[in-house]
C-alpha cells in the first residue's frame with residue numbers, strides 16, 4: 001500500500017512536474033508573443049508618428065506654396081489693375097487734385113474713364129509676414145464721354161462736389177472746344193457750378209434758367225436728330241468715331257448736360273420727361289451726355305448710377321467695392337483752368353508744328369507729275385498742301401520785312417526735302433538779304449552735314465548780283481539740256497521724259513531766290529540779263545520741271561517785273577504774308593486782314609476765290625533742323641557731292657601748293673562767279689596783244705592777281721620770269737613772288753628785258769606807272785616774240801602813258817583786270833560805249849579778255865599766300 005502510495009505520489013509528482021514544465025513552456029511562449037506584440041506596437045506607433053510629421057511637413061509646404069502663389073498673383077493682379085487704371089484715366093482724367101493739370105489727348109484717342117475717388121483693399125502680406133498696416137488704394141473710375149449718362153444720388157453737397165470733379169476732369173482731358181456744358185440749376189441759378197462760369201465767354205458753358213429745361217431738352221433732341229442725319233448722309237465717317245476719325249478738332253463737340261434737380265420737388269412734366277428719356281436712350285451715340293442729380297434717369301444700359309452715402313459712394317462700374325470719394329476740386333483751380341481754356345479757344349488752336357509737316361515715311365513721293373508739300377494748316381487744323389508742277393509752275397512770295405518769308409521757305413523746304421529724295425528734287429537756294437539763311441543747308445566746319453537735295457546755297461551775296469546771274473545761266477543751261485533730251489525722246493513734259501528715259505536723272509528743280517528784286521531792279525546789264533533769263537526759265541521751265549520761287553519784301557516797285565506781264569503771268573502760285581502788297585490780285589485784300597504767322601496761299605494768280613489761309617509753324621529752329629538734316633544726310637547716297645556754297649564773304653585762297661589746273665601758257669587770276677567753280681584764265685599765246693594789265697589802287701589785290709597769274713603760268717615749263725618792281729611799296733610782294741618762281745630775275749626796270757625769247761618769257765611788273773620808255777616796245781612787239789607783260793598800273797591814265805600817251809590805243813592790252821577803277825574810266829579799254837557799269841567793291845574785279853568776252857566779267861581775285 002505504501003508503495004502504491006509512493007508510486008502514486010511519484011506519478012502525481014511526475015505529472016505535476018510535467019504540467020509545471022508545460023506551464024512554464026506556455027508561459028515562455030506567451031512572454032515572447034507578448035514582447036513581439038509589444039515590439040510591433042512600438043513599430044506601428046513610430047511609423048504613425050513619422051507619417052504624421054511627414055504629413056504635417058507636406059501640408060506646411062503646400063500651404064506656403066499656395067500663399068506664395070496667392071501673394072504673387074494678387075500682387076501681379078493689383079499691378080495690372082493699377083496699370084489699367086492709369087491707362088484708362090491718363091493725365092487730367094485720373095490725377096489727384098494737388099497734381100492736377102489739363103492734358104492734351106493723343107490724336108485719335110477715344111475718351112477713357114474718370115476718377116471720382118479711391119478704392120481701398122487689403123493686399124495679401126508676403127508669406128510668413130504679418131498683414132500690411134496700411135490698406136492699398138486703387139483709383140475708382142467711371143465712364144462718361146461716349147459711354148454713359150450719370151445718375152447721382154445722395155447727400156447733395158457731396159454729389160455736387162463729385163459733379164464738379166467729373167466736369168473738370170472731362171474738360172481737362174479733352175481739347176478746348178471739344179466739350180460744351182449746359183447746366184440746369186433751378187435752385188441755385190447756376191451757383192452750384194459757378195466756378196466754371198469763365199467757360200461762358202468762349203461759348204463752352206451755358207446756364208439754363210428755371211423755365212428753360214423744356215426748350216433745352218427740345219434742343220438736345222434736335223441736335224441728336226441732326227447728328228444722326230449727318231452720319232446717315234455720310235458727312236461723318238461713323239459714330240461714335242468722331243474722335244478717332246480725325247487728329248484735328250472734333251467735328252461735333254460732346255454735349256454734357258448737368259441737371260441739378262431736387263427729387264423732393266417732384267418729377268418732371270410728362271413732355272419734359274419724354275424728351276429726357278429720348279435723350280437718355282439716344283444721346284450717348286451722338287456725344288450727348290446727361291449728368292443728373294435729383295432728376296432720376298430712366299433705366300437704360302447707358303445710365304450709370306452712383307450712390308453717395310457718408311462720404312463714400314458705390315457705382316455700377318466698380319461693383320460692391322466702397323469708393324472713398326475725392327474731395328471736390330478747389331474752386332480757384334477750376335476757375336483758373338476755365339479762364340485759360342476760354343482764352344485758348346478764343347485765340348484759336350495752336351498752329352501745326354514743323355514736325356507735323358514731316359511725313360511718316362521719308363522720301364517715298366515721286367515728283368514725276370509735280371511736287372506737293374504742306375506749309376502749315378488751315379483754320380480747320382488740316383494741313384494745307386502747296387503744289388508746284390505743270391500748274392502752278394512758279395511761285396511769287398511777298399511780305400514786308402519780318403512777316404515770315406524766310407520761315408515760310410524753311411517750312412516749305414522741310415516738307416519738300418522729307419518727301420522727295422535727291423533723285424526727285426534738286427534745290428538751288430539764293431538769298432540776296434544780308435545774312436546766311438541758307439548756309440545751314442551746306443556743310444560747315446561745325447556741321448559736316450548738308451541737305452542732300454541742295455545743289456547750291458548762296459549766302460552773303462547781297463552785294464553780288466552776278467551770283468544771281470550765274471544761277472540763272474546755270475538753270476538756262478539745264479533747261480536747254482532737258483529740252484534737247486525731251487526732243488530726243490519726243491516728250492512734251494517732264495513726266496513723259498521720265499517715262500521715256502527711266503534711267504535718266506531728271507529731278508524737279510526748285511530755285512528759290514529770296515529778295516530777288518535786288519537782281520532785277522535797276523536799268524543795267526545785270527538786270528536786263530536777269531529779266532531775260534527769268535522770262536525764259538518761267539516760260540519754258542514749266543514743262544521741263546524747273547520751278548522758280550521768288551520772294552520779295554515788296555514786288556510793287558519792281559519795274560522790270562511789272563513791265564513784263566507775260567513773265568509775271570507765269571507765276572500763278574502766289575503766297576502772301578500779312579500786309580503783302582501786289583502779290584494777290586488788286587481786289588483781293590486777304591493779305592491785309594490775316595494775322596501774324598499766317599499766309600494766303602493762292603494757286604490762281606491771286607484771284608480771291610482761290611485764297612487759302614494757312615497758319616504757318618515756326619520752322620526756323622536750328623536744333624530741329626539739325627536733327628532733320630542729319631537724318632536726311634545719313635540717308636543720302638554715300639557718293640553724293642556736297643552742294644556748292646556761294647559765300648559772298650569768302651575769298652578763295654591760293655598757295656603754291658593749291659594752284660588751279662591750267663593749260664600751258666595760261667594764267668589764273670581769280671575765281672569766276674559760276675555754279676560750277678572755275679578759275680578765270682587768260683591765255684598768253686604768241687600773238688600780238690597777249691599782255692595783261694591789272695588796274696587800280698588796291699595794291700594788295702593787284703599783287704595777288706599778278707602772283708596768282710605768275711604762279712599758275714609757272715606750273716608748266718619751260719618759261720622764264722622777270723619780276724620788275726618800280727615802286728618800293730610793292731617791293732616786298734614782288735620779292736616774295738620772285739623767290740617763289742623758279743629762276744626768276746628780279747629788277748627795278750624793264751630797260752634790260754630783251755624783246756624776244758625762244759621760251760615764253762613773262763615780265764611781271766609791279767607799279768609800272770613809272771616804268772619808263774622801255775615798256776612800250778615790250779607791250780607792242782613782245783607777245784608775238786614770246787615776251788608777255790603782266791603789269792599793274794594804278795590808273796588807266798598811267799597805262800595810257802605806257803602805251804603811247806594821249807590818244808594812244810590800247811591794242812597791246814588784250815586782257816585787263818580792273819579793281820577800284822570806275823566804269824566810265826574803263827571806256828577806252830571796253831567794247832561798251834561809255835564803259836561798263838562797274839561800281840568797284842573790295843575783293844571783286846572786273847575782268848575783260850578780248851579773245852573771250854563780249855562784255856567784261858566780274859571775278860573774285862584770289863588771295864595768294866606766299
Ligand SMILES: Nc1ncnc2c1ncn2[C@@H]1O[C@H](COP(=O)(O)OP(=O)(O)OP(=O)(O)O)[C@@H](O)[C@H]1O
Pocket residue numbers: 399400401402403404405406407408433553597598616617618619620
Ligand atoms: N510762323 C511763325 N511762327 C513763329 N515765329 C515765326 C513765324 N514766322 C516767322 N517767325 C519769326 O519771325 C521773325 C521774322 O521771320 P522771317 O525772318 O521769316 O521774316 P522775313 O519776312 O523773312 O523777314 P526779312 O524779310 O526781314 O528777312 C523770325 O524771328 C522768325 O523766327
